[in-house]
Amino acid sequence: MEEGSATAKPRRATGRLCSTCNQRKAALKRPKTLEQICRECFYSVFEDEIHNVIMDNNLFKPGERVAVAASGGKDSTVLAYVMSELNRRHNYGLNLFLLSVDEGITGYRDDSLETVKRNEIEYGLPLKVVSYKDLYGWTMDEIVKTIGLKNNCTFCGVFRRQALDRGAALMKADKLVTGHNADDIAETVLLNILRGDIARLSRCTFITTGEDGPIPRCKPFKPRAILDIIRSGENFRTATSTKMPEQGTCERCGYISSQKLCKACLLLEGLNRGLPKLGIGRARGTNGLNKRIEQRNLHSERTESSIESKQCGTLDF
Numbered sequence: 001m002e003e004g005s006a007t008a009k010p011r012r013a014t015g016r017l018c019s020t021c022n023q024r025k026a027a028l029k030r031p032k033t034l035e036q037i038c039r040e041c042f043y044s045v046f047e048d049e050i051h052n053v054i055m056d057n058n059l060f061k062p063g064e065r066v067a068v069a070a071s072g073g074k075d076s077t078v079l080a081y082v083m084s085e086l087n088r089r090h091n092y093g094l095n096l097f098l099l100s101v102d103e104g105i106t107g108y109r110d111d112s113l114e115t116v117k118r119n120e121i122e123y124g125l126p127l128k129v130v131s132y133k134d135l136y137g138w139t140m141d142e143i144v145k146t147i148g149l150k151n152n153c154t155f156c157g158v159f160r161r162q163a164l165d166r167g168a169a170l171m172k173a174d175k176l177v178t179g180h181n182a183d184d185i186a187e188t189v190l191l192n193i194l195r196g197d198i199a200r201l202s203r204c205t206f207i208t209t210g211e212d213g214p215i216p217r218c219k220p221f222k223p224r225a226i227l228d229i230i231r232s233g234e235n236f237r238t239a240t241s242t243k244m245p246e247q248g249t250c251e252r253c254g255y256i257s258s259q260k261l262c263k264a265c266l267l268l269e270g271l272n273r274g275l276p277k278l279g280i281g282r283a284r285g286t287n288g289l290n291k292r293i294e295q296r297n298l299h300s301e302r303t304e305s306s307i308e309s310k311q312c313g314t315l316d317f
């Protein structure tokens with residue numbers, strides 16, 4: 001991992017003194033600067049750097065209510081700590097809380113949610129948990145039973161993104177911060193190149209996204225472009241003649257979407273009809289499926305009501 005990652009794997013230092021304080025023994029060699037640095041100085045520089053990122057990019061305004069997306073993993077745990085610490089130290093005046101999505105994965109998320117509950121106490125940040133079961137009527141365990149292990153990441157990714165937005169909206173958050181780091185962003189750039197997703201590619205390296213949507217998202221751990229992959233993503237330009245998808249709202253659940261139905265509703269449609277592969281795959285594409293659903297709905301009102309058992313708009317916000 002690289003600069004900006006909360007969990008960069010530093011090389012071991014070689015018994016020298018810390019190059020910053022010149023007093024304590026160096027504990028690690030920073031991948032970015034190659035400096036040998038002690039634990040205390042590392043914490044201090046890391047926190048200062050995140051503070052600078054926040055200030056340089058005007059990420060927040062005093063009084064804002066900010067949801068910290070907390071998975072219980074390493075990066076978001078560091079994010080929760082750093083956000084609460086900097087908010088206190090620099091008087092940002094933010095109203096912070098933790099927001100967790102319980103995907104319903106036994107033996108995985110239930111464990112990490114315990115970590116988030118500990119963070120809640122340790123950092124004194126209130127916690128809101130939203131679950132796939134409540135939002136969509138399905139846990140990931142149930143989805144995997146239906147669809148198998150192949151493709152289940154599509155469901156998880158689409159539902160998680162929307163669940164975070166829904167949870168943040170429910171809690172009246174002004175912004176959502178995530179622990180995405182250099183590796184995550186580089187991975188997203190590559191995925192979007194491979195998928196040919198020009199619209200996402202052009203915005204995935206931004207430190208704040210979704211400013212035109214319900215809740216802007218910020219990535220305070222986003223490094224300045226030190227990875228070539230991120231740099232190339234940042235330098236990406238779309239020809240002015242390229243037609244980009246128009247942003248609208250899903251006519252079923254109201255979530256932001258460039259299609260009539262958002263991706264989560266399409267996936268739910270498939271799950272609830274017993275045809276879980278409907279919303280997946282390139283061959284049919286979301287346009288085609290949107291069209292087919294539209295045609296079916298024209299022909300059968302009865303069918304429409306039968307799939308309304310538990311839609312993604314069931315959480316009130």
Ligand SMILES: Nc1ncnc2c1ncn2[C@@H]1O[C@H](COP(=O)(O)OP(=O)(O)OP(=O)(O)O)[C@@H](O)[C@H]1O
Nearest residue numbers: 069070071073074075076077099100101178179180
């Ligand atoms: N279930 C969840 N609930 C809340 N936020 C989540 C959840 N899953 C992911 N996130 C947010 O998205 C970020 C990136 O998640 P990703 O799954 O890529 O894991 P990661 O890079 O290993 O981060 P972490 O170590 O925090 O899990 C996380 O840092 C967190 O802010």
